Amino acid sequence: MTKEEPLGYVAEPQKQVPVAYDVDVAVVGGGLSGMFSAIAAGRLGAKTLLLDRFAALGGNLGPAMIVGGSVAGEAPVTLPGGLAGIPKELNDRMEALQVETGHRYADITNIISHLAAQLALDAGVEILVPVWVGDPIIADNRVAGLFVEGKSGRVAVKSKVVIDASADADVCRRAGVPVITDMAPDPSWPPVIRQEFLRPEFVPWNDTAIYFVMAGVDFPRFEQFLASDVTLTAEDEAWLAEREQFPFARQAFEDPMIPLLRHAWEIGEYYYLKTVEPHVHINTPNLWKGPYENGLVGSRINMGGAIRRDDMKQHARLETAIRMHVFETVQFFRKYVPGFDRAYLLITAPYFGSRGGPHIDGEYTITPEDAFNGAKFDDVLYRNTHAAQPHYGGEASGFDTPYRSLLPKGMDGLLATGRASAYIRRGHDPGATRARPALMQLGEAAGAAAALAVQDGVAPRHLDVKKLQRHLLQQGFFLGEPARLAQLGLTNP
Numbered sequence: 001m002t003k004e005e006p007l008g009y010v011a012e013p014q015k016q017v018p019v020a021y022d023v024d025v026a027v028v029g030g031g032l033s034g035m036f037s038a039i040a041a042g043r044l045g046a047k048t049l050l051l052d053r054f055a056a057l058g059g060n061l062g063p064a065m066i067v068g069g070s071v072a073g074e075a076p077v078t079l080p081g082g083l084a085g086i087p088k089e090l091n092d093r094m095e096a097l098q099v100e101t102g103h104r105y106a107d108i109t110n111i112i113s114h115l116a117a118q119l120a121l122d123a124g125v126e127i128l129v130p131v132w133v134g135d136p137i138i139a140d141n142r143v144a145g146l147f148v149e150g151k152s153g154r155v156a157v158k159s160k161v162v163i164d165a166s167a168d169a170d171v172c173r174r175a176g177v178p179v180i181t182d183m184a185p186d187p188s189w190p191p192v193i194r195q196e197f198l199r200p201e202f203v204p205w206n207d208t209a210i211y212f213v214m215a216g217v218d219f220p221r222f223e224q225f226l227a228s229d230v231t232l233t234a235e236d237e238a239w240l241a242e243r244e245q246f247p248f249a250r251q252a253f254e255d256p257m258i259p260l261l262r263h264a265w266e267i268g269e270y271y272y273l274k275t276v277e278p279h280v281h282i283n284t285p286n287l288w289k290g291p292y293e294n295g296l297v298g299s300r301i302n303m304g305g306a307i308r309r310d311d312m313k314q315h316a317r318l319e320t321a322i323r324m325h326v327f328e329t330v331q332f333f334r335k336y337v338p339g340f341d342r343a344y345l346l347i348t349a350p351y352f353g354s355r356g357g358p359h360i361d362g363e364y365t366i367t368p369e370d371a372f373n374g375a376k377f378d379d380v381l382y383r384n385t386h387a388a389q390p391h392y393g394g395e396a397s398g399f400d401t402p403y404r405s406l407l408p409k410g411m412d413g414l415l416a417t418g419r420a421s422a423y424i425r426r427g428h429d430p431g432a433t434r435a436r437p438a439l440m441q442l443g444e445a446a447g448a449a450a451a452l453a454v455q456d457g458v459a460p461r462h463l464d465v466k467k468l469q470r471h472l473l474q475q476g477f478f479l480g481e482p483a484r485l486a487q488l489g490l491t492n493p
């Protein structure tokens with residue numbers, strides 16, 4: 001899907017914009033990665049401002065209500081050294097506050113938003129929410145701050161370093177640094193990358209989802225229904241097979257659901273799969289199993305295909321469609337599925353999350369081959385693992401995430417973290433490069449780098465990386481085995 005051409009152009013009148021803040025570090029996006037950047041910078045003494053368009057912090061872990069996976073669940077797999085630093089601290093505090101209801105997302109989400117704000121305030125960070133961050137202020141090829149829109153109107157934020165933690169590289173794109181959006185599929189990609197995403201019409205391929213919670217569900221009755229002995233007819237099987245022409249496999253529905261779905265489909269009442277626009281499809285909802293209590297059931301609707309995170313018109317169409325689909329899905333369940341007759345939609349996540357999207361083509365851009373082959377870089381921030389490594393006989397001890405993957409090309413005063421940082425995605429990117437534990441740690445590393453650069457009065461690209469590495473080691477990050485650390489001059493052999 002190509003980006004739509006503008007209808008024309010108008011000149012924006014010049015005006016004086018009031019400076020509302022003058023800080024050392026401004027972090028754009030208090031999501032999964034950015035919240036750790038702000039806390040880390042604040043703790044290192046930098047005057048730090050954290051900005052987000054949602055008042056609840058946490059991003060994918062906060063208002064997106066964790067659309068899949070878990071907070072640190074993958075850490076033992078994705079981080080050879082386990083979760084460390086401020087992310088570990090937040091995770092430990094979260095676990096202490098968590099109620100064992102089995103309904104983990106609805107609970108954890110709010111704990112995380114609260115803890116993110118608490119840890120940020122404790123670190124002296126100023127929080128500016130809800131605001132929309134617009135263009136960066138650029139002077140002498142350096143980002144020197146941001147224009148921000150809020151209820152006060154447009155204000156300026158002056159900042160020595162800006163960290164782009166917006167997930168979709170908003171600041172970097174507006175700063176005009178090289179950004180990668182489209183990744184044309186290549187048949188040489190390994191089989192671990194789901195083949196349906198290799199079709200050219202799915203460029204730029206992306207995978208999104210929205211989370212929602214239904215209340216008033218008689219879950220034991222639903223389970224009893226799922227356990228019932230339903231044999232699908234040949235017509236049911238044929239009907240299902242026809243639906244499989246969509247590029248996404250049937251995931252969530254067990255056999256007793258199929259005749260109900262088929263009936264609703266055939267009378268034109270509910271389509272569990274939907275083509276929203278060419279090459280964008282709504283997928284089946286995932287009903288998370290588990291010991292649900294209080295009649296709550298959490299679920300998510302997936303949407304995949306040629307989805308651009310840098311096209312607001314398409315975004316508006318897709319988000320409207322998926323939210324309507326959530327509502328229609330709940331109506332279907334209420335009408336047809338035993339146990340749901342008194343169910344209702346309690347909440348749909350305010351934030352429609354994405355696995356992919358634009359990211360910088362950085363001073364170094366991590367490739368899947370780096371990940372498969374266990375690459376080592378002297379500017380390592382932590383070691384990561386890629387799910388595809390075993391397919392390549394790669395090193396189980398993972399690969400290095402280099403500091404340069406935070407640095408956009410050709411622009412000073414700017415760092416990118418989280419999904420905006422420099423790593424090549426292919427299809428679903430089944431690896432750990434974009435996984436939560438890694439990006440949480442990347443957030444802390446970016447915040448520490450910004451604060452140390454300000455302390456030393458240098459641009460982030462001229463930071464003494466050893467200084468940053470020593471700080472991360474103190475924070476418990478795993479940068480390699482002792483011999484490797486000695487080789488890097490970080491410890492004695």
Ligand SMILES: Cc1cc2nc3c(=O)[nH]c(=O)nc-3n(C[C@H](O)[C@H](O)[C@H](O)COP(=O)(O)OP(=O)(O)OC[C@H]3O[C@@H](n4cnc5c(N)ncnc54)[C@H](O)[C@@H]3O)c2cc1C
Nearest residue numbers: 029031032033053059060068069133353354418419435436
């Ligand atoms: C469907 C789905 C399933 C996933 N499954 C897993 C999984 O199983 N395991 C796993 O480890 N990870 C999973 N993830 C995580 C995912 O892969 C990403 O890596 C992660 O969400 C990226 O975090 P981030 O900090 O870059 O972005 P986010 O957490 O999205 O944070 C970005 C923040 O920036 C703010 N923002 C953006 N633009 C602006 C602006 N212009 N002005 C102000 N604020 C702005 C947003 O409000 C948000 O708070 C999943 C994600 C999705 C969507």
